[in-house]
Amino acid sequence: MGIDSSSFSSISNRYEGRFVRHWDYNNSLIIYDKKSDDSRNAQSQAATTDQKEVQLQHDLEEEEPVPYVVLVQGPPKVGKSMLIKSLVKFFTMHHLDNVRGPITVVSGKHRRLQFVECPNDVNGMIDAAKYADLVLFCIDASYGFEMETFEFFNLLQVHGFPNVIGVLSHLDKIKCDGQLKVTKQRLSRQFRNEIYGGAELFYLSRLDNGMYMDDEIHNLAMFISVMKFNPLSWQTAHPYVLVDHFEDVTSPERVQIDNKCDRNIVMYGYLRGSNFKRGTKVHIAGAGDFPVYGITSLADPCSLPIAAKMKGVNDKERLFYAPMSGLWGLLYDKDAEYVDERNDNDEVTRSEIEGFRAGTYLKLEVHDVPFEMTKNIDPNCPILVGGISLEDENVGYMQARLKRHSWHRKLLKTRDPIIVSAGWRRYQTRPIYAQEDGGNRLHRIDSTPEHTDCLAMFWGPLAPLDTGFVAVHNLAGNKAAFRISAMGVILDFTQAAEIVAKILKKCNQVGTPLQTFKKTAPIKDMFTSDLEIDWFKDAAIQTARVRGNVEKVLLPCAKTNFGGLGYSISVKLVSLVYQLCLIGQAAKKKLVSELIRKGDQRREGIASCSFQHKISLCDKVFMRVWKQVSELKDSGDCTGQGMESVGELKDSLNKVIS
Numbered sequence: 001m002g003i004d005s006s007s008f009s010s011i012s013n014r015y016e017g018r019f020v021r022h023w024d025y026n027n028s029l030i031i032y033d034k035k036s037d038d039s040r041n042a043q044s045q046a047a048t049t050d051q052k053e054v055q056l057q058h059d060l061e062e063e064e065p066v067p068y069v070v071l072v073q074g075p076p077k078v079g080k081s082m083l084i085k086s087l088v089k090f091f092t093m094h095h096l097d098n099v100r101g102p103i104t105v106v107s108g109k110h111r112r113l114q115f116v117e118c119p120n121d122v123n124g125m126i127d128a129a130k131y132a133d134l135v136l137f138c139i140d141a142s143y144g145f146e147m148e149t150f151e152f153f154n155l156l157q158v159h160g161f162p163n164v165i166g167v168l169s170h171l172d173k174i175k176c177d178g179q180l181k182v183t184k185q186r187l188s189r190q191f192r193n194e195i196y197g198g199a200e201l202f203y204l205s206r207l208d209n210g211m212y213m214d215d216e217i218h219n220l221a222m223f224i225s226v227m228k229f230n231p232l233s234w235q236t237a238h239p240y241v242l243v244d245h246f247e248d249v250t251s252p253e254r255v256q257i258d259n260k261c262d263r264n265i266v267m268y269g270y271l272r273g274s275n276f277k278r279g280t281k282v283h284i285a286g287a288g289d290f291p292v293y294g295i296t297s298l299a300d301p302c303s304l305p306i307a308a309k310m311k312g313v314n315d316k317e318r319l320f321y322a323p324m325s326g327l328w329g330l331l332y333d334k335d336a337e338y339v340d341e342r343n344d345n346d347e348v349t350r351s352e353i354e355g356f357r358a359g360t361y362l363k364l365e366v367h368d369v370p371f372e373m374t375k376n377i378d379p380n381c382p383i384l385v386g387g388i389s390l391e392d393e394n395v396g397y398m399q400a401r402l403k404r405h406s407w408h409r410k411l412l413k414t415r416d417p418i419i420v421s422a423g424w425r426r427y428q429t430r431p432i433y434a435q436e437d438g439g440n441r442l443h444r445i446d447s448t449p450e451h452t453d454c455l456a457m458f459w460g461p462l463a464p465l466d467t468g469f470v471a472v473h474n475l476a477g478n479k480a481a482f483r484i485s486a487m488g489v490i491l492d493f494t495q496a497a498e499i500v501a502k503i504l505k506k507c508n509q510v511g512t513p514l515q516t517f518k519k520t521a522p523i524k525d526m527f528t529s530d531l532e533i534d535w536f537k538d539a540a541i542q543t544a545r546v547r548g549n550v551e552k553v554l555l556p557c558a559k560t561n562f563g564g565l566g567y568s569i570s571v572k573l574v575s576l577v578y579q580l581c582l583i584g585q586a587a588k589k590k591l592v593s594e595l596i597r598k599g600d601q602r603r604e605g606i607a608s609c610s611f612q613h614k615i616s617l618c619d620k621v622f623m624r625v626w627k628q629v630s631e632l633k634d635s636g637d638c639t640g641q642g643m644e645s646v647g648e649l650k651d652s653l654n655k656v657i658s
C-alpha cells in the first residue's frame with residue numbers, strides 16, 4: 001500500500017512497530033501497514049519466490065554503486081543540520097542528535113546517499129566543491145542570498161558543476177501572505193538566474209517539533225531518491241576517498257617522547273571515481289602528498305539491501321552509518337578484511353591487477369603526517385583524500401589566465417601570496433602577473449587589472465592544461481569580505497624556467513656623468529658592459545630636465561682625460577713598464593694579461609651620450625628598460641591561515657611601532 005505525501009506525516013509518527021518500508025523496482029520508497037499485509041504476503045509468497053530469485057540474481061550481477069554525496073551548503077544558522085536530521089529521520093527513522101562528518105543512509109533499493117554538512121571556512125568549502133555529487137543550497141528566505149552561497153557557486157563553476165537544488169527555509173518568519181508570495185517568486189527567479197533555468201527549488205515552510213514538516217521533507221527526499229546523477233569528468237578520472245572515520249594509530253610511547261612527532265593515521269571511506277592501484281600516492285587536502293603504507297578493503301558498513309542479503313547481514317542494521325556522529329549502524333572489526341561469499345581468490349587477484357574498484361569501502365594507512373593534522377581534526381570538516389598519478393607529483397612553472405573576481409575588493413599584487421586550488425590540491429604560491437605586448441614579450445604588471453584578465457605565472461604542483469583553478473587571498477575568517485579572489489585556467493606548464501624568462505619588467509637604470517661637455521657627456525654606472533651599451537644604442541635617456549640618447553661606447557684613449565679614471569689607468573701603465581723591466585718573460589705575460597683584464601673592467605660600461613642641452617655634473621641620468629624577472633620558486637601546502645601579504649606585514653609592523 002503506497003501512501004501519498006499528505007498522509008505521510010500521521011503515518012510516520014506511528015511507524016515504529018507497525019509500519020514497514022521497502023523500495024519498489026522504480027526505486028521509490030513505499031511504507032505499508034505490516035498487519036494488513038501479512039495475509040496478502042502469505043498468499044503471494046509462493047507465487048513470487050521464483051520471480052524474486054531471478055531478480056536477486058540479476059541485481060547481484062549489477063555493480064553496487066557508491067553512495068552519492070549530498071552536500072548541504074548554506075550560511076551559518078540557515079538550517080543545514082536541521083535539514084540533514086530531517087532527511088536522515090525520513091530515510092532511517094533514527095533521530096540524530098548531532099550532525100558530524102559524513103552520514104551514509106540507504107535511500108532506495110539501488111541507492112545510498114551520504115549527507116555532508118558543508119563547513120563555512122574556505123578550506124572546507126573548496127574541498128566540498130570537489131567531492132559533492134549533489135548540493136542542497138539552503139537559503140534563509142527571510143534574509144535572502146548570502147555571501148557564502150555565491151562563493152560556493154563560484155567554487156562549483158571551477159571544480160565542475162554537480163546537480164544542485166535550492167531549499168528555502170525560515171519562510172515562517174515572513175508573516176504577510178502577500179510578501180511571502182513575492183519573496184518566493186523573487187528568490188526562485190534569482191536562484192534560477194544564477195544556476196540554470198530549470199533548477200529545482202523546494203520550500204520548507206516551518207518547523208514542527210524541532211523538525212521540518214514531514215510532507216515537505218518527503219517531497220525533497222523522493223526527488224533525491226530518484227534523480228539522475230551526472231558524473232563529473234575530474235572525479236570519474238581520479239580515485240578519491242571522502243573520509244568518514246579517522247584514527248590516530250601512532251604508538252603512545254612515541255607520542256610520550258615527543259608530542260609533536262609526525263603521526264601515523266588510518267582513514268576509512270568509500271573509494272570513489274576510478275580504481276585505486278597499489279602504489280598510488282595520495283594527496284590529503286591541506287596536509288600534502290603521502291605514500292600509502294597500507295590499504296585494505298573492508299566489509300561495506302552500509303550495504304544496499306540486495307548486496308547485504310548476499311553477504312548474510314541483518315537488514316535492519318544497515319540503514320545508516322555515521323561514525324563521526326556516534327552512530328555506527330553496523331559494528332565491524334576494523335582489522336577484518338573484506339571477504340566475498342562468491343570467490344575471494346578472484347577478488348584478491350583482481351584487486352592486485354586492476355586495483356580496488358570504486359565503491360569498495362577502504363581502510364587507508366598513512367604514516368608521518370604532521371601532528372597538526374590530528375591535533376586540529378574537525379569532524380565537521382571532512383577530509384578529502386585524492387589519488388595522484390606520477391605526473392601529478394611534478395612541480396614546475398605554470399602560466400595561467402587569471403581574472404580577479406569583481407566582488408573581491410582589492411587588486412591582487414604581484415608576488416603577494418595567494419592560495420590556489422587546482423585538482424585535489426590547494427597550495428600557497430606567489431604569482432607574477434603579466435600582460436602580453438604585441439610580440440612574444442610579457443610585461444610584468446604590479447597588480448591585476450581592474451576589469452579584465454591577465455596572465456599569472458607561478459610555481460607549484462603541475463596541473464594538466466585547461467584545468468580550472470580558484471584563488472583565495474588568505475584563509476582568515478574575515479567574513480566581511482568576499483573570499484574568492486580570482487579564478488583562472490592553466491594555459492601552459494614546464495619544469496624549466498623558460499616561462500619566467502619571457503616576463504620582462506620595466507625598471508629605471510640610473511647613471512651619473514663623469515664630465516659634461518656642450519651637448520655630450522660620458523655616463524658611468526648605467527651599464528655593466530660595453531656589449532650592453534651596444535644593445536641600448538640610441539635608447540632614450542633623460543635627466544630631471546634634459547632628454548638625450550645613448551650614443552656609443554667610450555673609447556679608452558678618450559677616457560684617459562677624465563679625472564680619476566685617467567689617472568688610475570696612467571698609474572697602472574707606469575707600474576706595468578716598471579715591472580716589465582724587473583721580471584722575466586713568463587711573469588711579464590701574466591702581468592700584462594692581468595692588467596689588461598683590470599683595465600678592461602675599469603673601461604667597460606662607460607657610454608658616451610648626447611643631450612639636447614648641457615647637463616650638470618650633479619644630474620642623475622635615467623633610462624627605462626625591460627628586465628627579466630628573477631625566479632619564483634615559492635610554493636607550499638597551506639596548512640594554516642596562509643602567508644601575509646607585504647601590505648599586511650607593513651600594517652602589522654606599523655601597529656607594533658605605533
Ligand SMILES: Nc1nc2c(ncn2[C@@H]2O[C@H](COP(=O)(O)OP(=O)(O)OP(=O)(O)O)[C@@H](O)[C@H]2O)c(=O)[nH]1
Nearest residue numbers: 075076077078079080081082169170171172206207
Ligand atoms: N523559525 C525557523 N527556524 C529555523 C528554520 N530552520 C532552522 N531554524 C532554526 O535555526 C537554528 C539553526 O539551525 P541549524 O540547523 O543548527 O543551522 P545550521 O545551518 O546547521 O547552523 P551552523 O551549523 O551553526 O552553521 C535552529 O535553532 C533552528 O531551529 C525555519 O525554517 N524556521
